[in-house]
Amino acid sequence: MTGKIFRRKDMTISILLLALLVVVAISYPLLALSDPNAIDLTNKNLAPSAEHPLGTDYLGRDILNRLAAGTTTSLSIAAGVSAISLFVGVLIGCISGYYGGIIDETLSRIIDIFLSFPGIVFALAIMGFLGGGVINLILALSVVHWAKYARLMRGQVLSIKENEYVLSAKIIGAGDFHIMRKHLIPNSVATVIILATIDIGHVLLSIAALNFLGIGLPADIPEWGAMLSAGKEFMRTSPYQTIFPGMAITMVVIIFSIIGEGLRDIFDPNDTGGEYL
Amino acid sequence: MSYLNVSSLCVDFLTENGSVKAVNDISFEMKKGETFGIIGESGSGKSVIGQAILRLLPSNAVVNGSISFGAEDLLSLDNKNMRQIRGREISLIPQNPAGSLNPLLKNKIQVAEVFEVMGVNKKEGIKSVLGMLKNLLMKEPARILENHPHELSGGMKQRFLAAMCLSYKPSLLIADEPTKGLDSFSKKGTLDLFRHMKGEHGNSILVITHDLDFALEICDRVAVMYAGQIVEVGPVTDILQIPSHPYTKALLNALPRNGLIPLHGHTPSRIDLPDGCLFYTRCNLRSDKCGTERPATKSIKGGVVRCHLY
Amino acid sequence: MPPLLRIKNLVKTFEDNKVLNGIDIDVKKGETLGLFGSSGSGKTTVGRCIAGLERSDSGSIFFKGKDLQAMSRREKKKVRPQIQMIFQHPEISLNPRMKAFDSLVEPLKIHGWDDKCSLENKVEELINLVGLRREHLARYPAHLSGGEIQRVVLARILSINPEFIVADEPTSMLDVSVQAQVLRIMEKIQQEKGVSYLLISHDIDVLRKVCHRIVFLKNGRISGVENA
Structure with missing residues (x-):
């Protein structure tokens, strides 16, 4: 498996970059080099220079410093949303597909309801209800995201639940929980x-979009989407404060897309040859 | 004159664990109008031969030897010329008829697509398939073309694919496991289909199968494969009624009506082949020589056999 | 002596399609009963009803005199494991993400076998019975042949000592020589353990060779019985 991963150049590069980001995300708050929120109004809206490699924003805060600090926020929100919505989605999709009948009907309708709202509007409404903050943002985006995992999971379970090893487990006397956990x-x-x-890339974009719309995180929390949105007013005079956070988001979206696509090839049991052999 | 001539064909698959010798020094020839069977159990390498002839092997396969078809050397043709031969000259009836048709397209459209690729007028193509379907004894051929693949039974799908293959009159048909997984009733249908193709159209057919009864009914000559090698070649009645090679004997004895006597042991690893005969460990007629020296092929009674007994 | 398994007037309908239309079958202890029919004759449905994968519309299946379909949950839990099933398609008969060893001991673990030492002995006994080697157990199903998988399946279900095994076309996807191996192993198991089989097949040669009696099924009805 690891061999398969590193035989692909795009996968290898993406994973190395992601590892680098994770290291930054974990170590940056611990290092506490300088305060990403330090305001310096004499040096605001500066272009990149030796002192500020990526320039400064409208309050004179160092953009590189804030981008690095923002890695922690952005990645932990994205990871939190993925973990929660995956857990809920896999569980509900599995139950729905396995039991069928009235349970499936009910759960499927609930999934449909969640899928029928446009994601951003839905998240906006939830944030309006819960209020801002990191935890609430994670909850709101999880509520938006779980349903599609549930639907996909349900389909997958439906396609394998009549497989003979599942039937055999039933005949042997395995309980439903065992069958779901070990086989399905x-x-x-x-x-x-x-x-x-x-989807992690999409989650990052959603965070950015929510912040752009002004609902999301408080202004002092360094986060890429919030930086992007705060910079929008200075786009003409000082574009760097939107360009660099935008590039950071794009990069992470691409990294996760490549990893996701690569995983698809690697998990595909029919794939024995292919371009990386 | 031989028409398809495979000589010293070797196919190795490069894998993480080493190179797997799927086909190991195989030679046989087919005459025009002949139905030739390659008989072997799963893993014997028989399907690899069909894929090698059509040059459809995966990219990790290393092919050595030569395959000549008429005047062409198939292994040295460029891709463009090979495409000309595939389908037009040599056609494949695939193992899994259900998976070979696009479930979303009407049968008619799939047929049209094939003729489009072949550069034949669509309408004429459909007309010739219609004729072929009638010829293959299918009822209501016009309705079949309007149906989607899932509306056809397994046997009908196979006939439909056969009609598609035959409609541009290939000179060689390769049929990969035509009876795999079929019940006895459907098997009879497949047998009728092949008899018809053989009799009426005079096609040369290369049948790749593990079904001994089917081979006996349809083939003129057969080759028996074991662990990537041909152990014997000859007229089908000779081979399947008075076999020479101990493996063929054992295979026949494993048939339910001949006593259901199992073969003991396992086929050898195809990465590290043993020095001696590949069937040595499972053979009950073995001698010391068999364990150390790989037998070469010898001619006997109208065929060849690879065994030290002869 | 009453039969081990008695099917009385079994009827099963799938969406207006009467698949089984009043079937009566008896299977004695230690007997191999063949069930012959073409595809669509309902033979697989009979097997699925016996194994509890399907519930019949009417009729009963008595196992040791008790109706399987009219049991309490508690009774079912005790009786059901005594009836096991082996299926047609080796490629999906074992969980592809579990090593053969884990599939093999799964039933033992479910039925509360936790003594490590005797588990090893039990595994040894089972693989000897079906002619597998230790090395096979360390592999995933993708690296086992069809015949090896069917042996793992047999060893797996034998671990909980069933008295009745429904074998639904267990060898129809296997090669001739492997078919003979698997059927001979099933015969040996019967001699050693006294299990009964319902062997479902469309290959009359196979049934005539290994069964004590053959029941012919046509369009959901029994059309004949043959003693071998």
């Missing part, structure tokens, strides 16, 4: 994980 989830979760990986 391990054999159907790969596709959902792939979708979730590609």
Whole structure:
């Protein structure tokens, strides 16, 4: 498996970059080099220079410093949303697909309801109800995201639940929980994980969009989407405060897309040859 | 004159664990109008031969030897010329008829697509398939073309694919496991289909199968494969009624009506082949020589056999 | 002596399609009963009803005199494991993400076997019975042949000592020589353990060779019985 991953150049580069980001995200708050919120009004809206490699924003805060600090916020929100919505989605999708009948009907309708709202508007409404903050943002985006994982999971479970090893487990006397945990989830979760990986980029974009709309995180929390949105007013005079956060978001979206696509190829049991051999 | 001539064909698959010798020094020839069977169990390498002839092997396969078809050397043709031969000259009836048709397209459209690729007028193409379907004894051929693949039974799909293959009159048909997984009733239908193709159209057919009864009914000559090698070649009645090679004997004895006697042991690893005969460990007629020296092919009674007994 | 399994007037309908239309079958202890029919004759449905994967519309299946379909949950839990099933398609008969060893001991673990030492002995006994080697157990199903998988399946269900095994086309996807191996192993198991089989097949040669009696099924009805 690891061999398969590193035989792909795009995968290798993406994983190295992601590892770098994770290191930054974890170590940056611990290092506490300088305060990302330090305001210096004499040096505001500066272009990149030796002192401020990526320039400063409208309050004179160092953009590189804030981008690095923002890695922690952005990645932990994205990871939190993925973890919660994957857990809920896989569980509900599995139950729905496995039991069928009235349970499936009910759960499927609930999934449909959640899928029928436009994601951003839905998240906006939830944030309006819960208020801002990191935890609430994670909850709101999880509520938006779980349903599509649930639907995908349900489909996967439906396609394997009549497989003979599942029937055999039933005949042997295995309980429903055992069957789901040992047979159904391990054999159907790969596709959902792939979708979730590609989706992490979308989650970052959603955070950015919510912040752009002014609902999301308080202004002092360094976060890429919030930086992007705060910079929008100075786009003409000082574009760097939108360009660099925008590039950071784009990069992470691309990283996760490549990893997701790569995982799809690797998980594909029919794939034995292919371009990386 | 031989028409398809495979000589010293070797196919190795490069894998993480080493190179797997799927096909190991195989030679046989087919005459025009002949139905030739390659008989072997799963893993014997028989399907690889069909893929090698059509040059449809995956990219990790290393092919050595030569395959000549008429005047062409198939292994040295460029891709463009190979495409000309595939379908037009040599056609494949695939193992899994259900997976070979696009479930979203009407049968008619799939047929049209094939003729489009072949550069034949669509309408004429459909007309010739219609004729072919009638010829293959299918009822209501016009309705079949309007249906989607899922509306056809397994046997009908196979006939439909056969009609598609035959409609541009290939000179060689390759049929990969035509009876796999079929019940006895459907098997009879497939047998009728092949008899018809053989009799009426005079096609040369290369049948790749593990079904001994089917081979006996349809083939003129057969080659028996074991662990990537041909162990014997000859007229089908000779081979399947008075076999020479111990493996063929054992295979026949494993048939339910011949006593259901199992073969003991396992096929050898295809990465590290043993020095001696590949069937040595499972053979009950073995001698010391068999364990150390790989037998070469020898001619006997109208065929060849690869065994030290002869 | 009453039969081990008695099917009385079994009827099953799928969406207006009467698949089984009043079936009566008896299977004695230690007997192999063949069930012959073409595809669509309902033979698989009979097997699925016996194994509890399907519930019949009417009729009963008595196992040791008790109606399987009219049992309490508690009774079912005790009786059901005594009836096991082996299926047609080896490629999906074992969980592709579990090593053969884990599939093999799964039933033992479910039924509360936790003594490590005797588990090893039990595994040894089972693989000897079906002619597998230790090395096979360390592999995933993708690296086992069809015949090896069917042996793992047999060893797996034998671990909980069933008295009745429904074998639904267990060898129709296997090669001729492997078919003979698997059927001979099933015969040996019967001699050693006294299990009964319902062997479902469309290959009359196979049934005539290994069954004590053959029941012919046509359009959901029994059309004949043959003693071998």
